[in-house]
Amino acid sequence: MLSRRLYVLPFLALLALIVVWPLSTVVVGSFKPGAPLEHYAYILGSRFYLKAFSVTLKLSLLTTALGLAIAVLPAIALRARSRRLSDLALTIGNIGANFAGVPSVLAFMILLGSNGIVTKLLREAGLMEGFDLYSWSGLVLTYLFFQVSIGTVLVLPVITAIPRDIEEAADLLGQGGARFWASVGLPVVWRQLLSVATLLFANAMGTYATAYTLMGTSAQIVTVRIGELVAGDVFADPGLANALSICLLVVLIAPILLAQLLTAKGTKA
Amino acid sequence: MSRHLSGSFLFLLAGLFALPFLAIALSAVATDWSDALLPRHIGLDVITSVLGDPRFQASVLRSLAISFTALALSLALIVPAIVAAHVYWPALDRWFARLVVLPYAVPAVVLVVGYLRVFSQPPVQINGTPTLLALAYVPLCFPMLYVNVKNALQGLAVRDWLDAGRLVGATDERVLLCVVLPMIAPAIGLACVLNLGILMGEFVYANLLVGGRFETLQIYMFAQRSESGSVTSVIILAYFLTLLLLTALAIWLSARGGTDKR
Amino acid sequence: MNSQSSPTPRNFLDIDRVTAAYGETQVLHGVSLDVSEGEMHVLLGPSGCGKTTLLRAISGLQPISGGTMTLGGTRIDDKAPDKRGLAMVFQHYALFPNMSVRGNLAFGLRGKGLSRPQIDERVERMLHTVDLTARADARPAALSGGQRQRVALARALVVEPRLLLLDEPLSALDAQIRKRLQLELKRLQRAAGLTAILVTHDQDEAMRLGDRITLMDAGHIAQTSTPAEIHARPANRFVARFFGEANILPADWFVPGLGGHAVVHPTALMPAPDASATVFTADVIDTEHLGALRRVNCRASGEEIRFDFLPASTPLDITPGTRIAFGVRGDAIHYVDG
Numbered sequence: 107m108l109s110r111r112l113y114v115l116p117f118l119a120l121l122a123l124i125v126v127w128p129l130s131t132v133v134v135g136s137f138k139p140g141a142p143l144e145h146y147a148y149i150l151g152s153r154f155y156l157k158a159f160s161v162t163l164k165l166s167l168l169t170t171a172l173g174l175a176i177a178v179l180p181a182i183a184l185r186a187r188s189r190r191l192s193d194l195a196l197t198i199g200n201i202g203a204n205f206a207g208v209p210s211v212l213a214f215m216i217l218l219g220s221n222g223i224v225t226k227l228l229r230e231a232g233l234m235e236g237f238d239l240y241s242w243s244g245l246v247l248t249y250l251f252f253q254v255s256i257g258t259v260l261v262l263p264v265i266t267a268i269p270r271d272i273e274e275a276a277d278l279l280g281q282g283g284a285r286f287w288a289s290v291g292l293p294v295v296w297r298q299l300l301s302v303a304t305l306l307f308a309n310a311m312g313t314y315a316t317a318y319t320l321m322g323t324s325a326q327i328v329t330v331r332i333g334e335l336v337a338g339d340v341f342a343d344p345g346l347a348n349a350l351s352i353c354l355l356v357v358l359i360a361p362i363l364l365a366q367l368l369t370a371k372g373t374k375a
Numbered sequence: 376m377s378r379h380l381s382g383s384f385l386f387l388l389a390g391l392f393a394l395p396f397l398a399i400a401l402s403a404v405a406t407d408w409s410d411a412l413l414p415r416h417i418g419l420d421v422i423t424s425v426l427g428d429p430r431f432q433a434s435v436l437r438s439l440a441i442s443f444t445a446l447a448l449s450l451a452l453i454v455p456a457i458v459a460a461h462v463y464w465p466a467l468d469r470w471f472a473r474l475v476v477l478p479y480a481v482p483a484v485v486l487v488v489g490y491l492r493v494f495s496q497p498p499v500q501i502n503g504t505p506t507l508l509a510l511a512y513v514p515l516c517f518p519m520l521y522v523n524v525k526n527a528l529q530g531l532a533v534r535d536w537l538d539a540g541r542l543v544g545a546t547d548e549r550v551l552l553c554v555v556l557p558m559i560a561p562a563i564g565l566a567c568v569l570n571l572g573i574l575m576g577e578f579v580y581a582n583l584l585v586g587g588r589f590e591t592l593q594i595y596m597f598a599q600r601s602e603s604g605s606v607t608s609v610i611i612l613a614y615f616l617t618l619l620l621l622t623a624l625a626i627w628l629s630a631r632g633g634t635d636k637r
Numbered sequence: 638m639n640s641q642s643s644p645t646p647r648n649f650l651d652i653d654r655v656t657a658a659y660g661e662t663q664v665l666h667g668v669s670l671d672v673s674e675g676e677m678h679v680l681l682g683p684s685g686c687g688k689t690t691l692l693r694a695i696s697g698l699q700p701i702s703g704g705t706m707t708l709g710g711t712r713i714d715d716k717a718p719d720k721r722g723l724a725m726v727f728q729h730y731a732l733f734p735n736m737s738v739r740g741n742l743a744f745g746l747r748g749k750g751l752s753r754p755q756i757d758e759r760v761e762r763m764l765h766t767v768d769l770t771a772r773a774d775a776r777p778a779a780l781s782g783g784q785r786q787r788v789a790l791a792r793a794l795v796v797e798p799r800l801l802l803l804d805e806p807l808s809a810l811d812a813q814i815r816k817r818l819q820l821e822l823k824r825l826q827r828a829a830g831l832t833a834i835l836v837t838h839d840q841d842e843a844m845r846l847g848d849r850i851t852l853m854d855a856g857h858i859a860q861t862s863t864p865a866e867i868h869a870r871p872a873n874r875f876v877a878r879f880f881g882e883a884n885i886l887p888a889d890w891f892v893p894g895l896g897g898h899a900v901v902h903p904t905a906l907m908p909a910p911d912a913s914a915t916v917f918t919a920d921v922i923d924t925e926h927l928g929a930l931r932r933v934n935c936r937a938s939g940e941e942i943r944f945d946f947l948p949a950s951t952p953l954d955i956t957p958g959t960r961i962a963f964g965v966r967g968d969a970i971h972y973v974d975g
Contacts, residue, residue: 110459110462110463110547111459111463111464111467112459113455113456113458113459113463114455114456114459114460114464114467116451116452116455116456117452117453117455117456118456118474120452120513120514121474121477121478121514123499123510124478124486124510124511124513124514125477125478125481125486125514127489127493128486128488128489128490128492128493129481129485129486129489130489131489131492131493132485132488132489132492135492179384180384180385180388182381183381183382183384183385184385186381187385191385197622197626198392200622201615201618201619201622202392204572204573204576204618205576205614205615205618206576207576207578207593208578208593208596208597208600209576209596209611209614209615211600212596212599212600212607212610212611213395213396213399213611215600215607216398216399216402216604216607216608216611217395217398217399221604222604223398223401223402223604224398308480311482312481312482312483312484312485313482314482314483314484314578314579315578315579315582315593318582319578319597319600329482329484332484332485332488333484333487333579333582333583335488336487336488336491336583337582337583337586344488344491344492347488348488348492351482351484351485351488351489354482354484354485355481355482355485358482359480532729532731535727535729535731536731536733538698538725538727538731539725539727539731539733539792540744541697541698541717541718541719542696542697542698542718542719542723542724542725542745543719543724543744543745543746543796544717544718544719544720544745544748544749545719545744545745545748553733553735553736553744554733554734554735554736557735558734558735
């Protein structure tokens with residue numbers, strides 16, 4: 107009985123080798139011997155890195171809010187319809203999530219790049235003045251693609267799980283439709299929606315492929331900065347990369363912990 | 376009234392989602408579409424040239440090889456672990472879900488920073504090798520496998536079967552292999568298909584750990600970003616169709632698993 | 638030593654002061670029990686009384702912390718489950734869903750030094766015994782509840798055990814099939830001369846199936862007796878109360894000055910008492926129909942009393958509120974301590 111617990115060991119060993127060990131060296135390596143906080147002080151004093159953090163944060167917050175809103179609406183619309191349609195939406199969301207990163211950005215480039223199909227059409231129509239895919243608006247658009255995809259996959263089950271009878275009860279009381287969702291439906295699931303939001307936010311903060319494919323190293327995105335430090339030959343500075351990683355981790359995990367604290371308080375009340 | 380409204384809303388959304396793919400599909404078969412509203416020629420020559428490109432084929436093979444290696448490794452590691460924790464180690468079992476998402480809780484870039492430090496010196500000097508990439512891919516398969524296998528296990532009377540086996544002198548391993556494994560095999564198969572989709576689409580580890588030294592499909596796609604629209608369209612379309620195929624396979628597998636249980 | 642044949646044990650299965658615990662919680666407090674060869678012995682009790690633990694302790698699936706067990710004269714408590722010569726039918730059958738009926742039966746015979754034809758022959762014979770030859774290639778999921786139960790039984794019997802353990806083998810079935818299978822099980826056990834221990838929480842099932850019944854309470858044995866005996870002469874109030882319907886009245890109602898309680902079954906009360914009976918009066922609360930019998934709930938000196946009578950044979954005014962007289966024959970009263 108006890109000896110068969112050994113079957114878990116290889117798995118735990120791999121987790122230790124592939125996650126715990128590397129991560130702990132990142133933590134340790136972020137403190138410079140002799141001057142432990144020097145890397146952190148450098149980051150906090152660097153306009154370059156602070157800008158990267160502020161752009162990434164803004165981008166992640168904006169696309170999380172938009173992505174969640176865009177995902178919630180079809181989820182509500184799908185609730186009243188057949189199960190198969192919801193399953194289809196879930197499947198599409200999953201495909202979208204798998205399509206995120208390089209392929210989705212390439213697709214956006216074909217459509218909306220400087221020589222893109224849609225760009226040409228719109229330019230001919232005299233629209234699309236000043237739109238540039240390789241800029242902030244392009245980042246928002248490409249990030250939104252995966253935020254909506256993942257958001258749909260996560261939100262749909264939450265909305266579907268709201269008991270139908272409370273909606274019918276609200277209907278009978280004359281509180282149907284939008285009023286139901288505003289006063290009952292969404293408040294009932296706010297905890298789950300909040301945790302979905304933290305997941306979307308953390309995912310956006312940590313993503314690399316989308317920004318890097320779209321703009322290369324000129325993207326002012328934290329992950330791209332870190333990637334540049336470890337891959338670039340000129341700027342290679344492992345200590346700084348470690349400290350940046352830890353800063354990213356903190357920014358990314360803080361909302362998750364905060365949300366858990368918030369929802370835990372909510373359940374007690 | 377509101378039903379019509381939500382209906383047209385869904386229809387609009389579906390259209391918004393489908394339109395880009397139609398445009399890309401069109402762009403893949405259009406040969407001369409540089410200055411006009413609609414393409415002048417339509418043909419399959421770009422498609423055949425891309426699909427026939429040895430570099431493209433090699434990248435697909437590399438991606439498949441690395442994905443299957445990682446999948447096999449992760450299967451060998453996590454399936455016994457999930458079953459053992461489920462049956463013999465309930466205290467650990469309660470933590471398993473959290474352990475399994477650990478690699479996802481940390482951004483890939485951060486882990487890469489750690490890998491480059493840890494694996495660039497002895498005892499495990501595998502930096503820049505496909506071996507490291509395969510290893511990095513192994514934990515990515517864990518959550519899907521865990522969710523599916525654990526769900527399948529929960530519906531099974533594993534402890535009773537083990538008892539029944541013990542009474543006739545069958546070792547737990549024999550019961551686990553002859554009874555439990557066949558019962559969770561459909562769930563494992565489904566998780567493998569879903570994981571294949573995840574691994575084939577992985578870019579961060581591939582780019583930062585091996586880059587051009589071991590060109591996977593995603594690295595190849597990335598390298599083609601400055602090519603002409605039709606070339607990238609073909610590649611994207613091929614990838615999209617592959618995803619559709621995997622999805623169809625997953626749906627088929629899960630439907631079959633559902634009828635098996637009854 | 639060799640010339641001396643081992644003395645035939647009086648009891649086939651001898652359980653002596655067995656204790657068992659789950660972690661800190663003691664579940665069996667020195668249980669001793671004898672089972673004769675060919676007997677169907679029922680372990681009965683409320684949930685959590687330790688009856689299933691005792692069954693699993695006998696099988697070896699539950700380790701014991703003290704005491705000894707012998708089966709047919711040989712110690713078994715120090716042997717692995719498969720070396721004890723017993724088989725078990727599980728509550729939810731624990732059939733292997735990925736194997737056919739035949740595969741389930743053959744599973745336990747492999748690796749026992751039997752040849753392929755020998756295994757096949759035994760499996761076929763057992764399939765015939767439980768009348769499942771026609772479904773031999775079906776998976777358990779394709780069978781009815783009753784058929785599954787028979788597969789479970791066949792899988793246990795095919796290894797030719799000296800002792801068959803049955804852990805609530807009929808509890809997963811609905812009432813109709815259950816009654817039929819109780820009868821089938823009893824006939825099969827009698828015909829094969831099987832020694833069996835059956836765990837149940839259902840007193841009717843215990844009465845129907847058991848040659849003897851052991852009633853357990855909180856890890857102790859409350860009483861071991863034949864069904865008739867345990868019903869008529871419960872050893873204490875717990876046993877009396879477990880068999881549900883009996884009236885448990887103060888003993889000094891019948892014998893002035895006597896402590897303890899008197900156990901009187903509802904059918905032993907006579908609404909038209911004759912001279913030999915002690916006579917009481919009671920106020921009718923209400924009445925219920927129990928098939929052929931009529932149940933009267935009434936109250937006397939603060940105690941609620943139930944009695945049953947055949948309405949056809951006894952014209953009686955039993956509208957609620959009326960006061961009636963009833964009598965108890967002395968030999969229908971069973972006294973218990975406490």
